[in-house]
Amino acid sequence: MENISADIERQCDVLDREVYPAVQSILDSAVLYCCDEEHDMDIRSQSLAVLRIRNEFESLTLLERKLVFRAVKQAGKKKSGFLQGSNTNLGELLRLMKNKDLKIKFYLNLINSGCPKQTSILDELKSSFDQLFDIEKQKLYDLITRLLPFSTPLVTGTSYFNKN
Numbered sequence: 001m002e003n004i005s006a007d008i009e010r011q012c013d014v015l016d017r018e019v020y021p022a023v024q025s026i027l028d029s030a031v032l033y034c035c036d037e038e039h040d041m042d043i044r045s046q047s048l049a050v051l052r053i054r055n056e057f058e059s060l061t062l063l064e065r066k067l068v069f070r071a072v073k074q075a076g077k078k079k080s081g082f083l084q085g086s087n088t089n090l091g092e093l094l095r096l097m098k099n100k101d102l103k104i105k106f107y108l109n110l111i112n113s114g115c116p117k118q119t120s121i122l123d124e125l126k127s128s129f130d131q132l133f134d135i136e137k138q139k140l141y142d143l144i145t146r147l148l149p150f151s152t153p154l155v156t157g158t159s160y161f162n163k164n
Contacts (some may be wrong), residue, residue, distance in 0.1 A: 002141060003149070004017075004076050004146060005073070005076040005077050007076075007143055008072050008073055008076035008083075008140075008143050009073060009076070010018050011139050011140045011143060012072065012135070012140070013139060014136055015069075015136055015137070016065060016069065017063075019132055019133060019136045020061050021058065021132050022128065022132060023056075023129065024057070024061075025123075026124055026125050026128045027050070027053065027054050027057060027125060028054075029121055029124075030124075030125045031047070031050050031051060031054055033119070033122075034046045034047035034050045034122075034158065035039060035047050043119060044109050046122065047113050049107045050107075050108040050111065050122075050125070052107045053104055053107045053111075053125075055159040056088070056100055056103045056104045056107065056115050057104060060083050060097065060100040060104070063096070063097070063100070064097065067093070068093050068097065071090065071093060071094075072090065072140070072143070072147075073159070075090055075147050077146065090144055090148055091143075091148055092146060094141065094148075097137075097141075098141075100135065104129065106127055108125075108129055111125070111126065142150060
């Protein structure tokens with residue numbers, strides 16, 4: 001637990017400064033590619049899924065940059081999943097983040113199953129989530145779960161955020 005505060009700080013910075021901009025760039029390229037009128041209908045039909053991925057991704061990154069990273073860094077310094085004097089509950093934030101990640105995965109799977117002509121940009125989009133985003137996010141999740149009390153239920157169960 002000694003280095004958890006520094007590990008959290010480092011992982012939040014990696015996500016914020018390296019991973020999210022890289023994924024956002026590929027995502028923007030995929031949106032432009034799928035919406036291009038010159039492509040056949042198979043490619044253009046993927047635009048709705050790609051737009052939903054972008055929407056969920058931007059919502060997730062905004063949530064993490066404005067709330068999660070700050071709360072996790074504070075909790076890392078206090079080594080607690082509940083912040084004193086705050087209504088922030090890391091277990092609840094973790095559920096919300098995982099819910100958004102699952103929505104992104106769902107839309108990524110729609111692209112895979114719905115596009116017989118896989119293109120390089122859509123393949124690159126999928127691999128950016130599989131090989132960059134998921135790996136780095138899992139590192140953050142592992143750090144957050146180290147802060148949570150053993151009695152905190154993870155991801156399962158009813159949550160306020162799951163209703164939205």
